[in-house]
Amino acid sequence: MTSADPAPLTDSLLQERAHHDRCRAALAAMVDGAQEQVVVGEDVSASGADAEVLGHHLRSQAKHMRELPEGPLFFGRLDHAEGAGEHAGQSYHIGRLRISERPTLPPLVVDWRAPVSRAFYQAGARDPQGVANRRRFGWAPGSKGDSADLTGFEDEHLAQGESRVSDIVAREIERPRVGPMRDIAATIQPEQDDLVRGDLGQSVCVQGAPGTGKTAVGLHRAAYLLYTHPQRVRRGGLLILGPNRTFLSYISEVLPALGETGVRQSTLEEEIARHPVKAVDSGAAAALKHDARMAEVLRRALYARVSNVGVEAVEIPDGSYRWRVPAGELVRIVEGVRAEEPPYGTGRERVRSRVVRAVQLQAERRAGPQTGAWVQRISRARAITAYVDAVWPRVRPEEVVAQLLCEPDALSTAADGLLDADEQRALLWDKPPRSWKSARWSAADLVLLDEVAGLVEHPEGYGHVVVDEAQDLSPMECRAIARRVPFGSLTVLGDLAQGTAPWAARSWETSLRHLGKPEAVVVPLTTGFRVPAAVVTLANRLLERLDVDVPPGRSLRGDGELRVRAATGEVTAEVVDAVRDALRGEGSVGVVAADADVERVRAALEAGGVPTAGPEELGARVTVVPASVVKGLEYDHVVAVEPAAIAEAEPRGLHRLYVVLTRAVSRLEVVHGRPLPF
The missing domain is CATH 3.40.50.300 (P-loop containing nucleotide triphosphate hydrolases)
Incomplete structure (x- = not known):
């Protein structure tokens, strides 16, 4: 747990900030090194193909390094116990990518996907997995990676059987949702x-x-x-x-x-x-x-074009000689290819190649082995092409x-x-x-x-x-x-x-x-880690009416709010009041309505002095969203407008309403003038 003594806590925090500065310098060197490799690689003498492959790899690597987003370089640390196998006594900072000062030196930060990092997510008091202490770091919201933004940390002494619900994890999960989805x-x-x-x-x-x-x-x-x-x-x-x-x-x-x-x-x-x-x-x-x-309808329609009806023998000129493939053999070729069920285009070429092979066997019996050029010339013969087009058309x-x-x-x-x-x-x-x-x-x-x-x-x-x-x-x-x-x-x-x-x-x-x-x-x-328990409870009531067999959800979040507003007058007026109330808090506000009502709701908000945006404008404070496109999105505060209209708008409207009700990560406000369908 976090130390109760402010002096050692301050010293440890300063040490962690210093380590982050070291990581930042190492990352900058890695970026510069990747660009330097591009310059050196372009001067390497090699074949054209090798140089092109090497150059593409190095340029891609350099571009990847330059495009890394800003932010804290680590979020956790593992301290392994003595006698814990190959990692005994070692400490590893865990972050989103591996950072090292030189490839041959131990990393300053271990990638979260590395095998050694798995204990950060899986270890617990009952199964420490060799971890003596797990540390989680707290960063200021929206940090671009300045070391001063490292505000604190939590320690779990797993080897001592210590376990706790992390406040840092809880704050991160509950942090207001503005802009694109976070990792x-x-x-x-x-x-x-x-x-x-x-x-x-x-x-x-x-x-x-x-x-x-x-x-x-x-x-x-x-x-x-x-x-x-x-x-x-x-x-x-x-x-x-x-x-x-x-x-x-x-x-x-x-x-x-x-x-x-x-x-x-x-x-x-x-x-x-x-x-x-x-x-x-x-x-x-x-x-x-x-x-x-x-x-199956489409398969039948496609292969109905394949036909042996009216097939006659094919004669292929070859200099002064003419090769002849009997009609019966041509029919057997098509039937044999169809039985193999290849892709239609592949089947067409198999028919051609087998007709050519039939001609080739005749030619070899008469004059011995034929060259590759001869085979290609025969395969392009007009008679064979005409036959293939007739029985297996493009x-x-x-x-x-x-x-x-x-x-x-x-x-x-x-x-x-x-x-x-x-x-x-x-x-x-x-x-x-x-x-x-x-x-x-x-x-x-x-x-x-x-x-x-x-x-x-x-x-x-x-x-x-x-x-x-x-x-x-x-x-x-x-x-x-x-x-x-x-x-x-x-x-x-x-x-x-x-x-x-x-x-x-x-x-x-x-x-x-x-x-x-x-x-x-x-x-x-x-x-659930995102939707508060009050919202999940309401959604589970609706889930009972849906024609699917899925287990009900549950939430680890005891926070969050649910409010139901019954409009006594115009519903849009009540929506404006609900949005104004929501704007007194932090985070994004999503106003979700049946598609046919979206413009009316947006107009009411604009007339009420509330600027709005569409769902494609990420980062907006107030977004008006048609119910048909809200799936997968999330907002801190959701105002669900007239659930009955959402439910009636399409055959599976109750399922759509279920989606709408579960988009809130902090507060859900249901505004209605008609009876609720749940």
Whole structure:
């Protein structure tokens, strides 16, 4: 614990500040050294390719060092007991990246992801793991890393059986939320640490109740994998998938703060965007296009283009001689390739190569081995190309999807036994375009196009993908992700209770099957560190009415406030008063309303002299947020406007309301003029 004697406390604090100054100087030298390596590397004599690879590596390293964000360089310290194995008697400062004065010297700061750092998160009085003392450092809020901002520390003498709830951790968790999401490297809890340090080859699904830090766990897991398996992960690529750009902006600073830059952060719509979205589907059409049955409909439609009907023998001129492949052999070639079920584009080339091989065998029986140039010339013969185009034609995904959505007969054939007549009518375009080139594609159409594109040719995959808000993925969207990680692993993050899309998952087992990872372990996180207990209790009352089987959340935070305001007059007037009250406290204020009410609420606040911003303006004091985009965001004080309107705005409106009620990290104020739906 913190020393009660001010003299030794002051001496220790001064020593820690001096150590931080030493670390700051060492980090500056590391940055300068990285730039110096670039200059030296550019002068190294090597082959062009070697020099280019070396130069890219050194420049990337220097850029990474220059872009490190400002802030304290360590947040903890481990003092190991004598006789504690290889670390006996050693002390290690724990921070967001490794800092050393020279590579050959012991580090001044150990990276939080290093194996020795794990005890900082896992050790306790019952299992000290060789740690005599664990120290946590307190820094002034918003510190840029000035040593004077180190204000104190807490010690836990684990070897003596001492254990305590850390005030520093509590203050950090409860610190006002303004601006982008922060990393949690200093406050990771043991159950979160287990997930963060999971094996690269293991896919995991985190069912996280509100405020349990599932998003932070996923991002820290990404940083851990990049640190532990740098070559494997960077070679395969790492992708962070979020539900929308607002959410990605909110989390954008977490990985750079942990020392990892250059990680692709995207939405699924961006990953599959072959065309801009210019059309909007009806609810029925969108739901069908996201239905898993569409995968088989599309497969049938694509392979309906492969046909042996009317196949005749092919004759290939070769100088003064003509080779002939009988029709029966050509039919067997196509049937054999189809039975192998390769990607459509690969199948087309296999048909070509096997016809060429049939000709080559004839030529070798007549004149002996043929050269590679001869094989290439035969493979380009017009007769063979014409045959391949006839039996296994080239095709664009747009042609397949447009034909299905334009031609009732084509759709009926492909959907036979899968979709009934009403469903087929719902899928057909009301005003078919003249051709696929002039088609106006909807967001759901992009999912269909990606499915067909994946059947034609497998997309380039990633080594690891982190998928957040995964409960809202449709089966077809899950399949799009599965195609991008066929040999890699997934970290799936979500909460079934927060599923708001019409096709939202009801069980993780189904979603994981569509994601291609049925063996993934589902791990529940139920202990909240962000949402206060009063808010969690209210949300759990609503959870009982939702059609999902998830454990209720609980909160470790006894602080926080919940207030319900019943408007006697205009609801917007009560909202203005609630926001003014909130502005007397610290932190951000999020005013969340049904999408149709947002402009009316914003106008009332502006008329009342309260400046507002939209959700994309991070760091604003008062933000007016449509309920449809609030998922994943958090505010110190949330004013939830007319819950009944939010619940009625969409088919899964109660789930949306559940999301809205759990965005507050300090205070929740519910303003209503109509009866509450909970």
